[in-house]
Amino acid sequence: MQNYDPDASYDVNDGDPDPQPRYTQLNDNRHGTRCAGEVAAVASNGICGVGVAYNAKIGGVRMLDGEVTDMVEAQSLSLNPQHIDVYSASWGPEDDGKTVDGPAKLAKEAFMRGVTEGRGGLGSIFVWASGNGGREKDSCNCDGYTNSIYTLSISSSTQNGNVPWYSEACSSTLATTYSSGNLNEKQIVS
Numbered sequence: 001m002q003n004y005d006p007d008a009s010y011d012v013n014d015g016d017p018d019p020q021p022r023y024t025q026l027n028d029n030r031h032g033t034r035c036a037g038e039v040a041a042v043a044s045n046g047i048c049g050v051g052v053a054y055n056a057k058i059g060g061v062r063m064l065d066g067e068v069t070d071m072v073e074a075q076s077l078s079l080n081p082q083h084i085d086v087y088s089a090s091w092g093p094e095d096d097g098k099t100v101d102g103p104a105k106l107a108k109e110a111f112m113r114g115v116t117e118g119r120g121g122l123g124s125i126f127v128w129a130s131g132n133g134g135r136e137k138d139s140c141n142c143d144g145y146t147n148s149i150y151t152l153s154i155s156s157s158t159q160n161g162n163v164p165w166y167s168e169a170c171s172s173t174l175a176t177t178y179s180s181g182n183l184n185e186k187q188i189v190s
């Protein structure tokens with residue numbers, strides 16, 4: 001709560017400033033909150049773990065809980081680019097091993113403007129998930145978002161240093177870090 005930054009937040013789905021997720025029975029809107037905790041949970045908070053960058057400010061952009069149009073993507077990727085330094089995105093084409101898709105016109109434009117004008121001209125940093133389609137033999141090379149030269153595509157490793165079952169290994173991956181693996185290995189908690 002202390003590190004939450006309203007100026008780095010927006011609800012693109014409902015067009016309001018509060019990106020509070022909509023709760024569902026399957027809990028499928030939890031991912032952003034979990035990532036936010038992993039990145040920027042306050043140190044010594046007396047409740048749960050500490051964020052990797054516990055003094056960082058963090059916001060949320062609600063954009064997956066509705067129709068994901070080119071406009072929705074572009075709006076999300078170009079939110080307050082002189083205030084936000086790093087955008088972390090865990091979305092992209094379906095991980096079904098069949099869908100090949102990438103940014104359309106407006107999202108491409110948002111990437112281009114971000115890397116040239118964002119962060120005071122230094123360029124916005126777009127961190128991208130390499131994808132969860134491992135079980136379907138999906139390849140992040142066939143994902144135009146991880147594949148884009150404007151994104152830093154990040155993959156995962158289990159506690160024991162193996163490739164997790166959901167992970168997609170491909171050449172557009174720039175770095176790998178720990179994440180959840182098999183049931184007998186430690187998992188991300190936030």
Ligand SMILES: [Ca+2]
Nearest residue numbers: 011014016018
């Ligand atoms: Ca809202």
Ligand SMILES: [Ca+2]
Nearest residue numbers: 095131133138
């Ligand atoms: Ca994928």
Ligand SMILES: [Ca+2]
Nearest residue numbers: 146147148151
């Ligand atoms: Ca990339």
